[in-house]
């Protein structure tokens with residue numbers, strides 16, 4: 001398994017990681033255990049979760065699955081989303097981050113988080129308060145690196161310039177919505193990250209499964225798949241997107257690959273990408289997804305694929 005540096009930090013992560021937002025909702029403890037054991041066998045060391053996934057369930061299941069194996073992974077979680085009814089049960093205040101971290105550590109059965117991410121920009125909390133708190137957590141050894149999620153380029157710039165000015169820890173990564181059909185990140189965030197050494201972790205990298213090629217125009221969604229009832233995935237099922245998908249599948253198959261390889265290999269060919277955290281609900285999906293790490297698109301190939309996407 002290829003690895004890359006997590007932004008400008010020294011730590012290395014597998015180019016294919018695991019997204020866990022269905023753990024608890026769709027994957028039970030036995031399933032999570034198998035996925036994690038298989039991931040480690042396959043050289044996958046980067047796992048992304050969040051306190052809010054299943055309101056703590058994803059972290060709890062991972063905590064059990066990682067028993068005795070915690071030091072073999074780079075474990076990322078997030079804070080910000082609403083975790084209770086109280087006025088301070090959400091946000092990026094010092095109060096909520098400190099409490100949220102302790103809750104995540106308990107659920108994950110660990111004494112530190114490798115990458116602690118602020119899930120969303122908090123317009124109500126001064127960013128100085130958030131950055132200073134995160135710096136304190138790194139100094140205390142409870143957090144190793146910090147990341148942002150779904151920040152605009154100006155927000156990331158402001159946060160990291162403040163950190164530089166005050167000698168606080170900067171965000172080493174940003175996790176944001178990015179895939180072949182969702183490319184707004186290319187306007188400002190990716191150029192900023194490429195220039196400043198911030199690693200990009202694309203979320204929703206397979207468009208919730210649409211970019212695996214398992215949904216075909218005019219056919220019902222496969223039984224048990226997310227596309228059966230998920231409005232976001234169904235939103236991708238337009239004639240225009242199906243037409244692009246057919247062209248992409250043909251391009252991949254002409255090179256003895258399948259669509260799921262191409263969706264991830266194309267992401268990895270874009271500037272500043274750190275790791276592609278494809279979500280998995282079954283171990284077979286993980287086994288298939290990691291194969292993308294063996295396919296490095298040349299710049300010319302990546303440009304050809306981008307031209308297919310641009311043709312829409």
Ligand SMILES: NC(=O)c1ccc[n+]([C@@H]2O[C@H](COP(=O)([O-])OP(=O)(O)OC[C@H]3O[C@@H](n4cnc5c(N)ncnc54)[C@H](OP(=O)(O)O)[C@@H]3O)[C@@H](O)[C@H]2O)c1
Pocket residue numbers: 018019020021022048049119149150175176202203204205206207208209210212214224225226227260277278279280281282284285286288289
């Ligand atoms: N920071 C944020 O705000 C944010 C937001 C969203 C997600 N995330 C993170 O990003 C991760 C990935 O996003 P995501 O899971 O929502 O979407 P995704 O990675 O685009 O799609 C994952 C889904 O595609 C299907 N799939 C995966 N591999 C497959 C394969 N080889 N063959 C067929 N189907 C396959 C599975 O769905 P089914 O089996 O159910 O069909 C799986 O749940 C999340 O798990 C989470 O960690 C972060």
